[in-house]
Amino acid sequence: MMLDPVELSRLQWAWVITWHILLPAFTVGLASYIAVLEGLYFFTGREVFFRLSGFWTRIFAVSFGMGVVSGIIMPFQFGTNWSRFTDATADVLSPMMAYEGLMAFFLEASFLGVLLFGRRLVPAWAHFFAALMVAFGTLLSAFWILATNSWMQTPQGYQMVDGRFVPADWFAIVFNPSFPYRLVHNVTGFYITTAFVVMGVGAWLLRRGRAVEDSRMMIRMALDLLIVIVPLQIFFGDQHGLNTLEYQPAKVAAIEGRYDTAAPAPLTLFGIPDDRAGTMRYAVDVPVIGSLILTHSWNGTVKGLKEWPPDQWPPVALPFFAFRIMVGIGLIMLGVAIAGQVLQLRGRLWDSVWFLRLCQLVAPLGFIAVVCGWITTEVGRQPWTVYGLVRTADSVTPSLTSTDVALSLALYVIVYLVMFPTGIAFMAGLVRRGPQQQDSETARVESGRSNRPFEDAVRAGPDS
Amino acid sequence: MVLDLVPLWTFLLALAVFYYVVFDGFDLGVGMLYGFAPGEEARSTVMNSIAPVWDGNETWLVFGGLGLLAAFPLAFTIIIPAVYFPILIMLLALVFRGVAFEFRFKHAGVRRFWDRAFWVGSAVATFAQGVVLGAFIQGFKAEGRHFTGTSFDWVTPFALLTGIALMFGYGLLGACWLVLKTEGDLQEWARRAARLCLIGVLVAIVAVSIWTPLEHPDIARRWFTWPNIGFLAPVPVITALIAVGEWYALTHRQELTPFLGAVGLFLMSFIGIAISLWPMIVPYHYTLWEAASSSSTQAFLLIGTLFLLPVILMYTAWSYWVFRGKVRGDLGYH
Numbered sequence: 001m002m003l004d005p006v007e008l009s010r011l012q013w014a015w016v017i018t019w020h021i022l023l024p025a026f027t028v029g030l031a032s033y034i035a036v037l038e039g040l041y042f043f044t045g046r047e048v049f050f051r052l053s054g055f056w057t058r059i060f061a062v063s064f065g066m067g068v069v070s071g072i073i074m075p076f077q078f079g080t081n082w083s084r085f086t087d088a089t090a091d092v093l094s095p096m097m098a099y100e101g102l103m104a105f106f107l108e109a110s111f112l113g114v115l116l117f118g119r120r121l122v123p124a125w126a127h128f129f130a131a132l133m134v135a136f137g138t139l140l141s142a143f144w145i146l147a148t149n150s151w152m153q154t155p156q157g158y159q160m161v162d163g164r165f166v167p168a169d170w171f172a173i174v175f176n177p178s179f180p181y182r183l184v185h186n187v188t189g190f191y192i193t194t195a196f197v198v199m200g201v202g203a204w205l206l207r208r209g210r211a212v213e214d215s216r217m218m219i220r221m222a223l224d225l226l227i228v229i230v231p232l233q234i235f236f237g238d239q240h241g242l243n244t245l246e247y248q249p250a251k252v253a254a255i256e257g258r259y260d261t262a263a264p265a266p267l268t269l270f271g272i273p274d275d276r277a278g279t280m281r282y283a284v285d286v287p288v289i290g291s292l293i294l295t296h297s298w299n300g301t302v303k304g305l306k307e308w309p310p311d312q313w314p315p316v317a318l319p320f321f322a323f324r325i326m327v328g329i330g331l332i333m334l335g336v337a338i339a340g341q342v343l344q345l346r347g348r349l350w351d352s353v354w355f356l357r358l359c360q361l362v363a364p365l366g367f368i369a370v371v372c373g374w375i376t377t378e379v380g381r382q383p384w385t386v387y388g389l390v391r392t393a394d395s396v397t398p399s400l401t402s403t404d405v406a407l408s409l410a411l412y413v414i415v416y417l418v419m420f421p422t423g424i425a426f427m428a429g430l431v432r433r434g435p436q437q438q439d440s441e442t443a444r445v446e447s448g449r450s451n452r453p454f455e456d457a458v459r460a461g462p463d464s
Numbered sequence: 465m466v467l468d469l470v471p472l473w474t475f476l477l478a479l480a481v482f483y484y485v486v487f488d489g490f491d492l493g494v495g496m497l498y499g500f501a502p503g504e505e506a507r508s509t510v511m512n513s514i515a516p517v518w519d520g521n522e523t524w525l526v527f528g529g530l531g532l533l534a535a536f537p538l539a540f541t542i543i544i545p546a547v548y549f550p551i552l553i554m555l556l557a558l559v560f561r562g563v564a565f566e567f568r569f570k571h572a573g574v575r576r577f578w579d580r581a582f583w584v585g586s587a588v589a590t591f592a593q594g595v596v597l598g599a600f601i602q603g604f605k606a607e608g609r610h611f612t613g614t615s616f617d618w619v620t621p622f623a624l625l626t627g628i629a630l631m632f633g634y635g636l637l638g639a640c641w642l643v644l645k646t647e648g649d650l651q652e653w654a655r656r657a658a659r660l661c662l663i664g665v666l667v668a669i670v671a672v673s674i675w676t677p678l679e680h681p682d683i684a685r686r687w688f689t690w691p692n693i694g695f696l697a698p699v700p701v702i703t704a705l706i707a708v709g710e711w712y713a714l715t716h717r718q719e720l721t722p723f724l725g726a727v728g729l730f731l732m733s734f735i736g737i738a739i740s741l742w743p744m745i746v747p748y749h750y751t752l753w754e755a756a757s758s759s760s761t762q763a764f765l766l767i768g769t770l771f772l773l774p775v776i777l778m779y780t781a782w783s784y785w786v787f788r789g790k791v792r793g794d795l796g797y798h
Contacts, residue, residue: 062566065519065566066563068519068523069559069562069563070559071526072522072525072526072555072558072559073555073559075526075529075530075533076529076544076551076555078533078540079529079533079540079541079543079544079545079551080544080545080548080551080552083540083541083542083544083545083610083611084541084610086533086537086540086541087537087538087541087609087610090533090534090537090540090541090757090761091537091757091758091760091761092761094530094533094534094537094757094761094765095534095761095764095765097530097533097534098530098531098533098534098765098769099765099768101526101527101530102527102768102769102772102776103772105523105526105527105776106772106775106776108523110775110776110779113783166758166760167758167760167761167764168760170760170764397545397548397611398545398610398611398612399545399546399548399610399611399612399613399614399615400545400548400615401614401615404548404549404615407549408548408549408552411552411556412556415556415559415560419559419560419563422563422567423563426566426567
């Protein structure tokens, strides 16, 4: 069977956005971490914070650069593959996307250069300020792009004129109903992702007996953050889910794997969804808990997909499984965070080799959780691009043939499979090198005041 | 009465596109010349001449794309599908070229691969942009609000000509940039390269200037009827004068003048195309006003742009100031 241009365009979009989202998932949290390190160094003057900030800033520069390069691709996708969607929504969505681009560049151009190369050129407070602004800038980027995405999920503040969305109230457009929940849930997820990477890198260095003070500081800081934000994230996720239940009940039905309405509804732990038959095969159910989670009552009604005509159903399998993976990872993360705190309170954190190994093992889990969360919300939005108003099938560029999109998708696959592994290997090289064991007096190779983020990272790299 | 923001957005978009063409133009040109530079040391100087600035230049492509989308969405949704493959090829070439810049310093073993990726990527991206320009001048098939041609409509002799023309054009900008930034033998080599590119550019300008009015009677009427011919005659005359001056500058010991002359040639070509197509943004279908987004959209984005754009421009000017003068050995990649 030949895939049609809609399916192929969706695959292409999924391919370029999934690689791209890995970078903000890391850089948003890392920028804030660097700002905290810079702040601690500014106020306490302890060298360990100085070394850690330098170490992570070099890694930040590489991932930020890759984020920019893969991000340039994204706005053009709207024109090449989704021109009918773009035509309908541009008046509302394009300024928000433009703000994202403008602010990302604003931050890159002005403050990242200072952060990377300016330690000697500007006073200490200005360097700290630059770190704060970079962190603020990454959050602003997340703000605008998630506002855009949320509007597609829960559109409001517009008027329809000749089949196109025209802005009526910008405040309502930006602060649409799902936006606050999505923003908080995403940014917290990004912070958790970064914290687990930091902890994993600390554990790796510590097990090799390298940079002991630095790695212990990394692990301790990550653990202290995680014990607060992992439980919070579970709460935020629940709130986000309730918001989805209110505005996108069909998406929740897909997540729950619920075809038939039930009161009280069980919680389906596992099963094989069958959209054609409209039933969950081999379901493993826990009675009543489904109602309890979704309605916070013992016998609340949970709507099944059959409340809607089948042409408005999202495909169940992807959101169903992706959601379970995300929640499973969340529970593992909670366990790791609690175990770490217990070990720390007993003073046995540094001798527990098994725990350090565990930290290394779970380091990449945040990325998987972010991607799974993204799949849950995006596939759950189907079959719409603008929820309930514009169908995905009516969004694609009319002039495209299957061959056109198959060709472009193949090229994106090839180029990304060269670019991303090389970039990740490059960052791994920086990690292997570890924090430089120099203090602030003797360090800093900053003779060439380049504003190229990669460049110093390269110059400080293992083979130079 | 709502204020008409279309002229202002037209100006801002024209500024962004021209800025992009000149600035990423010279570093794409330098990228292409890199493949021909004599010797390892010269190559490294060539690369260092753009190391601190190229990625800032490239970001203007995003401004151009998003600006077109936000201010003239109808143009975006018709033009971009029509040049699906040139855009794809351009983006991938730019990605490859960008990462080649970073990765070629990592291992000597794969260096040759990334070296080639760098100059081939620059050439391919430039050619693709020239094709987009050619397709734009030729116009698009559209009905209602959609492009109705095929994804290969851009394959025409004219678009291939403009593709090659732009390679000479960016080559000229790049060579003139090297004249400005280098000394000695390398500078002399850059002058020769610039003269070669200049000949290519002039041939291309003449070819496009003859071909376009022959194919589009409306454009011929605009340029060659009285009294327009009187008002517009300065455009070709000034272009010719700049061309003569450019040749003089490249055969004498001038350093900054060749670059300014090259920018002047681009500016005159830009003005020429604008005169031919005005007021169309989707050539031969929609005017700037017909393709514009709602005034609320344009106003909402304008507020932030008027604040951020000057800051970005000032920062950019400052970073060029920091790296002024000849390429120094202790700066950039080693």
